[in-house]
Amino acid sequence: MRFLPHTDSDRDTMLEAIGMDVMSDLFADIPSEFHLEQDSLDLPDALSEAGIVRKFTQASEQNRHAGNTRCFLGGGTYHHFVPAVVDYVISRGEFLTAYTPYQPEISQGTLQTLFEFQTMIARLTGMDVSNASMYEAATATAEAALMARRITRKSKVVMAGSVNPRYRSVTQNYLSRLDGEYVEVATHDFSTDVDAIIASIDEDTACVIVQYPDFYGSVYDLAELRLACDAAKCLMVIAFSDASAFALIQSPGECGADIAVGSGQSLGIPMGFGGPHLGLLTCKQKYVRQMPGRVCGMTTDADGKRGFVLTLSTREQHIRREKATSNICSNQGLMCTAAATYMTLMGDEGLKTVATRSAAALHHLLSNLPKHVTAAQGARYNETVLSFVSEEKRSAFLVEARKRDMFAGIPLEQLDTKMASNHLLVSTTEMIEEADIQDYLVALEVAA
Amino acid sequence: MSTAHTSNTYSAVGGIQHEEALLFEHAHEASEAISLPGVQGDISAELSAFSRQEPANIPGLSEPETVRHFVRMSQWNHGIETGFYPLGSCTMKYNPRVNEQVVRLSGLANIHPDQPMDSVQGVLALLYELQEWLCEIAGFSDVTLQPAAGAHGELTGLMMIRACLDARGQQHRKKVLVPDSAHGTNPASAALCGMYCVELKSGADGRIDLDELKKHLDDDVAALMMTNPNTVGAFESDVKEICQLVHDAGGLVYGDGANLNALVGMARPGDMGIDCLHINVHKTFSTPHGGGGPGAGPVVVNDTLAPYLPVPRIVKEGETYRIETQDEKSCGTVLGSIGQVGVLLRAHAYIAAFGKNHLHKIAQDAVLNANYVLHRLQDAYHVPFKGLCKHECLLTDEFQNKHGIKTLDVAKQLIDLGFHPMTIYFPLIVHGAMLIEPTETESKATLDSFCDAMLEIAEQCEAGDTQVLHDAPMKPIRRRLDETQAARKPVLVWSD
Numbered sequence: 028m029r030f031l032p033h034t035d036s037d038r039d040t041m042l043e044a045i046g047m048d049v050m051s052d053l054f055a056d057i058p059s060e061f062h063l064e065q066d067s068l069d070l071p072d073a074l075s076e077a078g079i080v081r082k083f084t085q086a087s088e089q090n091r092h093a094g095n096t097r098c099f100l101g102g103g104t105y106h107h108f109v110p111a112v113v114d115y116v117i118s119r120g121e122f123l124t125a126y127t128p129y130q131p132e133i134s135q136g137t138l139q140t141l142f143e144f145q146t147m148i149a150r151l152t153g154m155d156v157s158n159a160s161m162y163e164a165a166t167a168t169a170e171a172a173l174m175a176r177r178i179t180r181k182s183k184v185v186m187a188g189s190v191n192p193r194y195r196s197v198t199q200n201y202l203s204r205l206d207g208e209y210v211e212v213a214t215h216d217f218s219t220d221v222d223a224i225i226a227s228i229d230e231d232t233a234c235v236i237v238q239y240p241d242f243y244g245s246v247y248d249l250a251e252l253r254l255a256c257d258a259a260k261c262l263m264v265i266a267f268s269d270a271s272a273f274a275l276i277q278s279p280g281e282c283g284a285d286i287a288v289g290s291g292q293s294l295g296i297p298m299g300f301g302g303p304h305l306g307l308l309t310c311k312q313k314y315v316r317q318m319p320g321r322v323c324g325m326t327t328d329a330d331g332k333r334g335f336v337l338t339l340s341t342r343e344q345h346i347r348r349e350k351a352t353s354n355i356c357s358n359q360g361l362m363c364t365a366a367a368t369y370m371t372l373m374g375d376e377g378l379k380t381v382a383t384r385s386a387a388a389l390h391h392l393l394s395n396l397p398k399h400v401t402a403a404q405g406a407r408y409n410e411t412v413l414s415f416v417s418e419e420k421r422s423a424f425l426v427e428a429r430k431r432d433m434f435a436g437i438p439l440e441q442l443d444t445k446m447a448s449n450h451l452l453v454s455t456t457e458m459i460e461e462a463d464i465q466d467y468l469v470a471l472e473v474a475a
Numbered sequence: 476m477s478t479a480h481t482s483n484t485y486s487a488v489g490g491i492q493h494e495e496a497l498l499f500e501h502a503h504e505a506s507e508a509i510s511l512p513g514v515q516g517d518i519s520a521e522l523s524a525f526s527r528q529e530p531a532n533i534p535g536l537s538e539p540e541t542v543r544h545f546v547r548m549s550q551w552n553h554g555i556e557t558g559f560y561p562l563g564s565c566t567m568k569y570n571p572r573v574n575e576q577v578v579r580l581s582g583l584a585n586i587h588p589d590q591p592m593d594s595v596q597g598v599l600a601l602l603y604e605l606q607e608w609l610c611e612i613a614g615f616s617d618v619t620l621q622p623a624a625g626a627h628g629e630l631t632g633l634m635m636i637r638a639c640l641d642a643r644g645q646q647h648r649k650k651v652l653v654p655d656s657a658h659g660t661n662p663a664s665a666a667l668c669g670m671y672c673v674e675l676k677s678g679a680d681g682r683i684d685l686d687e688l689k690k691h692l693d694d695d696v697a698a699l700m701m702t703n704p705n706t707v708g709a710f711e712s713d714v715k716e717i718c719q720l721v722h723d724a725g726g727l728v729y730g731d732g733a734n735l736n737a738l739v740g741m742a743r744p745g746d747m748g749i750d751c752l753h754i755n756v757h758k759t760f761s762t763p764h765g766g767g768g769p770g771a772g773p774v775v776v777n778d779t780l781a782p783y784l785p786v787p788r789i790v791k792e793g794e795t796y797r798i799e800t801q802d803e804k805s806c807g808t809v810l811g812s813i814g815q816v817g818v819l820l821r822a823h824a825y826i827a828a829f830g831k832n833h834l835h836k837i838a839q840d841a842v843l844n845a846n847y848v849l850h851r852l853q854d855a856y857h858v859p860f861k862g863l864c865k866h867e868c869l870l871t872d873e874f875q876n877k878h879g880i881k882t883l884d885v886a887k888q889l890i891d892l893g894f895h896p897m898t899i900y901f902p903l904i905v906h907g908a909m910l911i912e913p914t915e916t917e918s919k920a921t922l923d924s925f926c927d928a929m930l931e932i933a934e935q936c937e938a939g940d941t942q943v944l945h946d947a948p949m950k951p952i953r954r955r956l957d958e959t960q961a962a963r964k965p966v967l968v969w970s971d
């Protein structure tokens with residue numbers, strides 16, 4: 028077997044050294060009733076390396092993908108451009124095949140990169156600090172709710188109905204086995220009803236969770252909510268799904284968030300059918316000791332040189348066990364390296380270009396919409412809802428779009444079963460060109 | 476057998492190593508921005524009203540500078556491709572390069588998770604086949620691929636156990652029994668699931684003590700979380716009786732499958748009475764650990780727990796696959812997607828490479844290597860629990876303590892000799908733990924060289940030649956780092 032270095036004679040030599048005759052002696056402590064018979068598992072025969080490549084190539088060719096279509100799908104996952112250098116860096120064996128940096132002297136590469144990642148994420152989100160990743164945005168949102176409960180020692184969580192339904196269902200699920208109330212505030216017109224949210228806050232409220240831009244792409248003013256949170260001594264948590272927005276619009280920090288969580292998938296990570304993506308968790312400095320997950324800090328070594336270590340570990344499961352701030356151990360380390368590389372290549376200028384073009388593409392599309400479809404009103408970043416007169420009309424359009432190799436949007440009821448079936452969630456990025464929008468408009472006309 | 480090597484035969488000899496500033500210190504006047512595609516028109520007036528006020532101040536380096544910066548960073552790291560990495564409980568085995576190649580195919584890497592089902596049949600087929608293989612290898616009837624890592628699998632498994640107990644009208648059962656040798660994620664996951672933990676004191680052999688277990692089995696017990704082989708590297712030979720006792724008391728058994736590498740192809744946890752088990756595919760099935768992640772922690776379940784699996788779930792109808800998102804009995808949704816697909820696909824490729832005829836060789840060579848290392852080191856280091864080990868062996872620093880040397884010093888000296896240290900100070904049930912997991916992908920020559928290094932360190936202690944051990948490491952780009960300083964006044968971001 029090509030991944031196993033031993034020859035049979037190595038095995039014999041080693042067995043002899045430890046005083047054993049045959050391999051099965053090594054498993055004598057397992058009761059014999061559990062020993063599997065050789066070759067008894069119902070698995071296929073081994074594939075050669077060429078066989079694996081063939082199998083995966085064939086499977087991949089059965090899929091349509093953003094490489095051979097035009098992708099107008101968002102809803103938490105976005106088709107942004109990923110420069111070649113990003114994948115090169117995360118393919119380096121020293122990054123790829125390292126464990127969590129438990130031995131800092133020989134893990135300074137991972138650690139300094141994490142420190143740079145944390146710094147850039149803090150700057151992009153306008154927050155004081157970032158941790159070194161959560162799994163993805165939905166679990167990060169749940170962790171933010173738990174963190175707010177610890178900080179405020181209150182238990183009620185108010186969730187805007189305009190938060191991504193997946194973030195809501197995971198958060199609701201996480202909270203459902205713990206004491207405390209969980210309230211979702213209904214939403215209207217594919218935007219966020221700030222007044223209704225404020226009305227749901229009471230003295231037991233630990234935090235309010237809003238998404239910004241919200242699930243429907245709406246960008247709105249959070250000043251009133253910030254004041255209401257101050258008055259009720261609860262935290263304002265901002266969730267987000269496309270971090271690229273904050274190079275263009277007010278950042279969560281500028282909006283006054285206490286905790287901001289969301290997806291960093293847009294920062295150099297392919298869509299990958301749902302993962303691995305990158306969960307981000309940022310907060311104000313004063314809350315760092317209640318953060319979940321790993322975090323990297325600066326220090327000095329025995330010679331006084333600057334270096335980096337994982338720190339504040341007394342919050343974590345390996346020390347605090349059932350009293351830890353979270354159970355998370357393995358996180359999304361390599362995706363932090365990807366995002367750090369991406370942001371370094373982009374800089375402020377590149378990030379702003381990505382965001383501006385993502386928003387400009389949507390604006391261009393919406394400015395030319397035919398009359399039989401309506402778009403949600405108000406400021407939108409790169410995502411909005413198009414409504415058709417009927418499900419049939421929507422279907423006819425989706426068929427026309429597929430003929431033109433376009434994934435034209437996500438049927439809203441697919442993500443949120445309470446929704447009527449005549450809406451499409453549509454998203455644009457800098458990967459959408461003007462010609463793609465022309466084709467989109469043609470498909471709309473043809474299917475009118 | 477060679478034992479008298481001198482240190483200059485080890486691989487760490489220094490070399491071309493560069494200091495490298497933080498990228499913020501490199502920053503200069505922004506170079507021309509990267510060239511990007513897209514629509515160059517205006518944004519809407521409504522959106523303009525929400526413009527960011529202060530620039531983010533992200534430096535932006537040219538492409539050559541970016542590459543050099545991160546390549547230099549990479550050179551400050553030890554990875555499994557660089558050298559031996561015997562971290563106990565972490566299964567740092569070689570990560571096949573072909574797996575990296577195939578998951579990057581555009582038809583796998585660039586799929587949006589909400590594409591129509593007819594456009595994703597290829598990837599669903601690969602994932603579905605993986606589901607079947609995981610069930611077969613571990614001996615269970617169904618599986619969820621959703622959990623993002625082992626700890627997340629623990630939480631998911633406990634959620635299913637909760638749902639099952641609730642369905643039985645046993646809402647009051649909230650006690651989770653966790654051996655004192657268990658990984659910290661076990662109790663942390665139980666707490667997150669609204670349960671409370673009672674720690675089981677391990678027996679004198681490092682295994683679960685049946686009397687201790689019986690003492691805590693009552694009408695409040697929801698589950699026992701057991702790791703088998705456990706974290707001292709020993710197989711829980713009483714597993715069948717343990718599961719029976721817990722079941723008789725009305726509880727369920729959660730299996731922490733972090734150590735499945737010891738069993739693959741040789742024996743199946745599902746046959747032993749365990750109700751569900753998470754599999755760390757970033758350990759057993761060789762997906763790269765990435766300096767912290769991503770991993771994936773699929774949970775396999777038996778018939779008792781299958782009705783409570785989370786949604787979404789991949790189902791097959793005739794020859795087509797689809798994703799089921801609704802199920803009343805389900806314990807709910809635990810992740811915003813179907814799973815860490817790229818990681819799961821690597822695991823698929825890995826299992827495919829072994830197939831039915833070779834899979835057991837993973838466990839065989841892994842266990843052989845651990846016992847070989849144990850055999851070579853057992854006189855020089857204290858072995859707290861005697862006898863056969865499985866995929867990892869546990870030593871302590873008891874002998875070295877007499878000379879003022881601790882596990883930490885041994886670990887740091889190993890660095891100077893060119894090895895990544897073993898897991899240290901875990902499990903918590905012995906003083907000064909050194910948990911060594913060589914894995915099956917290391918050659919005899921590497922194991923011998925590592926053992927030689929360990930023996931040399933033990934000899935240095937005996938000879939009273941200990942200053943070098945206190946000073947170690949001397950060779951890497953940084954020496955021992957001040958963790959107290961880092962925690963006391965945390966500096967988590969750079970300020971210009």
Ligand SMILES: Cc1ncc(COP(=O)(O)O)c(C=O)c1O
Pocket residue numbers: 355356357564565624625626627658660661702706731733734755770772
């Ligand atoms: C025994 C054991 N259980 C659970 C875990 C947690 O797994 P993960 O890091 O994938 O969350 C680990 C990982 O270190 C482990 O060794």
